Amino acid sequence: MSRRWRVRWPLLVGWLVLPWPCAQAGSAVSVAPPAQVLQIDDSVLSPNRDARVRFLVLHYTAGDLPHSMDLLTSPQAQVSAHYLVPGHSPVQGGFRVFRLVPESERAWHAGNSHWQGSAQINAGSIGIEIVNIGYPPEDAGLPLEQRRWAPFTPQQMQAVGNLAREIVQRYRIAPDRVIGHSDIAPGRKVDPGPLFPWEWLYRMYAVGAWPDPATVAWYRHQHPWHGDIRFLQQALADYGYAVPVSGELDSATRDVVAAFQMHYRPADYAGIPDADTVARLEALLEQYRGRVRPEATAH
Template sequence: MRTTRLALLVGIAWAITACTPATLKQRNGYWADQAQSARAYNQRVRFLVMHYTGGDEPRALKVLTGNSVSSHYLVGDRPPEHSGDPVVYQLVDEYARAWHAGTSAWADRSHLNDSSIGIEIVNAGPIETAGGPAWQGFGGGQIEAVTTLARDIIRRYDIQPVNVVGHSDIAPGRKVDPGPAFPWEELYRRGIGAWPDAATVDAYRRRFFQRMPDIAAIQSALSRYGYQIPVTGVLDQRTHSVLVSFQMHFRPARYDGTPDVDTVARLWALNDKYR
């Protein structure tokens, strides 16, 4: 008797499933028909933002799982492996809005929490050494994990090279992470982010040794690349902060905010390549 009843229930369930189109998805009190799909849309995620934690891994986990700040991913200082691949923490689903960017802007967007994925990397940032102030480096295992993670995110959301940025790029003067020790050029060679072509930089160096662009032109070029900066023609505090952020990313050997030939040549070369 029990066998007959079970067979009957299975038969009913099969009949219901067979009569329900595969495109109908049951939700809470209604069905969504997914047979038709729109073509006029794009991904919410347009930017990938790199951060450092400014502290160790236990502190980072405590802060990032608290009530004030969060990030989609956290890469530890020594990421463990599972089946030969690195393990990273995913703290927020990608479809959700993590609180990692704060007051921010890049290109034509502001409030980048709405349109970005954030990766926090365990790193102390500025440190004191026997030789004086320095920046903590990033471990090889960390960079391998960041590379694998970032490539996957970039591929799935078709994020453009210029939209892989540091927190300092989108919040100049307020944030300095991931700092000048972050290996942006190495990541570029692995297919992540933007970097100027050396030959183009050299050509602009030769040109600018003869005559440098004025401050208004430099501000305009920074704005064209993506930084939020008004064109005032004055080397003001905002311009200084943006130049420091630019140099930390693209000329980390010197990041004093001075618009010298090497800095400006890299900026022009980037705009030629990407903008």
């Protein structure tokens, strides 16, 4: 540093503190402001707001309880969730669920993900990890429909249902924002897998979205899909998925179709688009995204 700057620097600091109204002109000493007690008036609240928590994301842990607990609490792993639901509970007359991260804090469970225009899923979500191995390690290289998926336990699903219902009600999370890890990261993640009972969760606990059978039937018969891939891609994007709208049935699109099918049509989740898949998608867009029903096109 030059000598010129060593001389002028104290003058600059003095000048920076002078703007306080009580400081004397030409003085380098700032007078402390008088003590002030703030009175926050919240009697008038703006309706233009919503909860910071907008999504509920469900996962499986791909391991047993000890492995899952170690992973979700290890500083080196840098992954966590708000809740961990075991397969069984030793508690008589109840079910023990582990809260690993307070809901007021952000858990690191979503990773690189996207839903309905948001790429900051961790910042606006609650994450529930469910103890389940997913499938045997030797099945990892097989197509999704050939893997041997592990079932969830009834008591575990009851606990998930009760917990999810409380969270959804507490934050008023929209049904189409109750999602699986595979929905927000298709191809990269496949949990909670095709055996997760989304329809049961919807019917028993009023949690999540599910296509109405009558609405699906209308689209199947009155507005059938005729193979337009661009239409399919745009509909998936409108519902919330990150998918290229190119008109090409590429691997990224197949991954998204498989994720949608695992969630909303688990009887067949090979990632091959068909009329039933698109009818379910259009029904969901009408029910939850406000899409107006089109004119019937069937003859």
